[in-house]
Amino acid sequence: xxxxxxxxxxxxxxSHWGHFxxxxxxxxxxxxxxxxxxxxxxxEQAAILSxxxxxxxxxxxxxxxxADQKFNIGACLLNSLIxxxxxTALSLILGTPxxxxxxxxxxxxxxxxWFWFISNRMISPIVVALPFFLLARQFKLLDTQLVLILIYLxxxxxxxxxxxxxxxxxxxxxxxxxxxxxxxxxxGIFWRIALPLAVPGIAVSAIFSFIFSWNELLYALVLxxxxxxxxxxxxxxxxxxxxxxxxxxxxxxxxxxxxxIIFSIIVSRQLVRGLxxxxxx
Amino acid sequence: MNxxxxxxxxxxxxxxxxxxAVVVLLAVGIFPLLFAVGVSFHQFLLxxxxxxxxxxxxxxIYDAPISWFDNYIAIFQDDSFRDALTxxxxxxxxxxxxxxxxxxxxxLLLHQQGNEFLRKFCRVALVVPMATTFAVVGLxxxxxxxxxxxxxxxxxxxxxHSRPDWLADPNLAxxxxxxxxxxxxxxxxxxxxxxxxxxxxxxxxEAAKLETAQWWQVLWRVQLxxxxxxxxxxxxxxTADILKLFDVVYIMTKGGPGSATELISLFVQRIGFRAFxxxxxxxxxxxLLIIAIVLSRxxxxxxxxxx
Numbered sequence: 001x002x003x004x005x006x007x008x009x010x011x012x013x014x015s016h017w018g019h020f021x022x023x024x025x026x027x028x029x030x031x032x033x034x035x036x037x038x039x040x041x042x043x044e045q046a047a048i049l050s051x052x053x054x055x056x057x058x059x060x061x062x063x064x065x066x067a068d069q070k071f072n073i074g075a076c077l078l079n080s081l082i083x084x085x086x087x088t089a090l091s092l093i094l095g096t097p098x099x100x101x102x103x104x105x106x107x108x109x110x111x112x113x114w115f116w117f118i119s120n121r122m123i124s125p126i127v128v129a130l131p132f133f134l135l136a137r138q139f140k141l142l143d144t145q146l147v148l149i150l151i152y153l154x155x156x157x158x159x160x161x162x163x164x165x166x167x168x169x170x171x172x173x174x175x176x177x178x179x180x181x182x183x184x185x186x187x188g189i190f191w192r193i194a195l196p197l198a199v200p201g202i203a204v205s206a207i208f209s210f211i212f213s214w215n216e217l218l219y220a221l222v223l224x225x226x227x228x229x230x231x232x233x234x235x236x237x238x239x240x241x242x243x244x245x246x247x248x249x250x251x252x253x254x255x256x257x258x259x260x261i262i263f264s265i266i267v268s269r270q271l272v273r274g275l276x277x278x279x280x281x
Numbered sequence: 282m283n284x285x286x287x288x289x290x291x292x293x294x295x296x297x298x299x300x301x302a303v304v305v306l307l308a309v310g311i312f313p314l315l316f317a318v319g320v321s322f323h324q325f326l327l328x329x330x331x332x333x334x335x336x337x338x339x340x341x342i343y344d345a346p347i348s349w350f351d352n353y354i355a356i357f358q359d360d361s362f363r364d365a366l367t368x369x370x371x372x373x374x375x376x377x378x379x380x381x382x383x384x385x386x387x388x389l390l391l392h393q394q395g396n397e398f399l400r401k402f403c404r405v406a407l408v409v410p411m412a413t414t415f416a417v418v419g420l421x422x423x424x425x426x427x428x429x430x431x432x433x434x435x436x437x438x439x440x441x442h443s444r445p446d447w448l449a450d451p452n453l454a455x456x457x458x459x460x461x462x463x464x465x466x467x468x469x470x471x472x473x474x475x476x477x478x479x480x481x482x483x484x485x486x487e488a489a490k491l492e493t494a495q496w497w498q499v500l501w502r503v504q505l506x507x508x509x510x511x512x513x514x515x516x517x518x519x520t521a522d523i524l525k526l527f528d529v530v531y532i533m534t535k536g537g538p539g540s541a542t543e544l545i546s547l548f549v550q551r552i553g554f555r556a557f558x559x560x561x562x563x564x565x566x567x568x569l570l571i572i573a574i575v576l577s578r579x580x581x582x583x584x585x586x587x588x
Binding site for chain 1 (some may be wrong): 294296297299306309313316317320332390391393400402403405406407409411412413416418419420421423424429430432435464469472511521531532545546549550553554559563566567570573574577
């Protein structure tokens with residue numbers, strides 16, 4: 001550090017500016033498609049179809065109004081919210097005890113169990129979607145929120161187990177031993193001691209579970225028709241037909257993606273921690 | 282390892298902690314899989330099959346004629362399945378290294394001193410592509426790559442005076458979906474590698490920088506070893522995700538034009554739900570599953586050798 005201060009001169013100045021420009025470039029590339037989607041959703045068709053992109057325009061809400069009338073987006077957003085929240089809650093209820101057991105107990109086939117949980121991430125959803133469709137049809141569960149809540153467990157429980165196992169491992173074992181002397185049984189230790197201390201990790205896994213469920217398309221596409229249709233499925237409504245009402249498409253896209261993007265930016269610290277947690281160590 | 286002296290009181294408790302998750306995953310994951318294996322041995326054309334109740338209230342009974350391994354034989358005789366697989370692996374080997382290299386570049390930018398505010402802002406901006414609903418990434422991709430009104434073509438027309446119709450040309454469409462893939466997942470690589478870089482003890486890094494003036498020597502000798510676990514994790518996760526990739530491509534091109542962008546998930550989805558041949562589709566899904574398991578085993582073995 002000290003050395004570079006003495007050398008400071010035009011070279012450092014230049015590298016500082018190069019650094020600045022490159023960082024700015026990365027930011028622009030990351031955000032531009034999002035920016036373009038949101039602005040397009042407020043443009044009139046004429047402004048969208050002009051051959052030079054319009055950066056300055058008179059905003060209109062027409063696209064949102066038409067899109068909502070056509071596709072009933074409000075109901076789909078509500079479906080997405082209900083499904084994502086329920087499946088996240090269920091995954092936490094099922095996943096945290098399992099993660100705790102893997103982190104703390106020694107038992108037969110523990111390694112195999114761990115691999116099985118983790119390998120769920122490798123399975124292509126289409127493999128589960130096909131038979132799930134047939135089964136759901138047989139049991140009259142097609143087009144219900146329940147079927148989505150259940151099938152989303154296949155990827156959410158592994159996420160919770162993965163992230164929370166790591167978190168539970170970091171809690172000092174002495175605490176458990178002290179609690180045993182206090183007369184707690186193992187469930188008491190889990191509930192009263194381990195769980196409260198693992199809240200940061202649990203929060204991270206909940207955030208992931210929620211975002212993945214909100215964004216999921218394939219299962220929702222295959223298993224829902226109208227009643228339980230989730231927000232991303234609405235995006236497929238524009239695939240057929242010859243005209244492309246870009247304004248309405250982008251209005252829909254904004255409504256689907258914006259809530260989760262804002263949420264992610266707010267929790268970006270936790271999100272980055274979760275992404276890198278398993279990866280760095 | 283304590284495996285030789287397990288604590289009895291603890292091991293019995295473990296069952297009750299693990300059982301709920303295992304039971305539910307068996308019910309929603311393994312049971313449908315077994316059912317798929319069953320279907321894959323039948324000639325199962327969706328509109329022609331009738332259902333006649335359940336066995337023990339659980340296993341649905343249907344009247345599709347049994348065809349043993351015909352569906353599997355059909356897969357290997359049919360080139361289109363292999364083509365879709367090849368396409369998917371091509372997509373993987375083109376885009377994954379690109380994401381890694383670009384991600385490494387961004388990670389180094391974030392690691393460099395100076396421009397505090399902008400670096401912080403960049404870390405938040407990197408979250409945006411990953412958090413964007415995949416289906417919406419597809420929609421945005423269609424808008425950006427639109428032949429007539431897309432921003433990209435506007436820039437190209439200024440420089441080269443040409444406006445290619447990206448999503449109508451097989452090669453260009455493949456390029457377009459690759460761009461969206463790289464856009465969405467380079468930030469993931471960048472963030473993982475950046476946090477690996479922060480694990481390098483500062484005094485070692487400083488010493489290395491005094492030792493040599495070449496930044497790439499510092500990168501190769503000092504920083505890279507700390508990044509290996511991160512790189513391995515990226516390889517595993519991105520491989521799995523690209524084998525699963527569906528949403529973005531389905532919305533952007535629906536596999537077209539022709540089958541130029543039909544990755545394996547889209548292919549199986551088309552056979553099962555647009556050609557309604559659930560028997561063949563289930564057989565394809567099983568083959569795909571076997572490939573994924575083999576790959577993940579290889580990867581996991583690699584990782585455990587590293588650690």
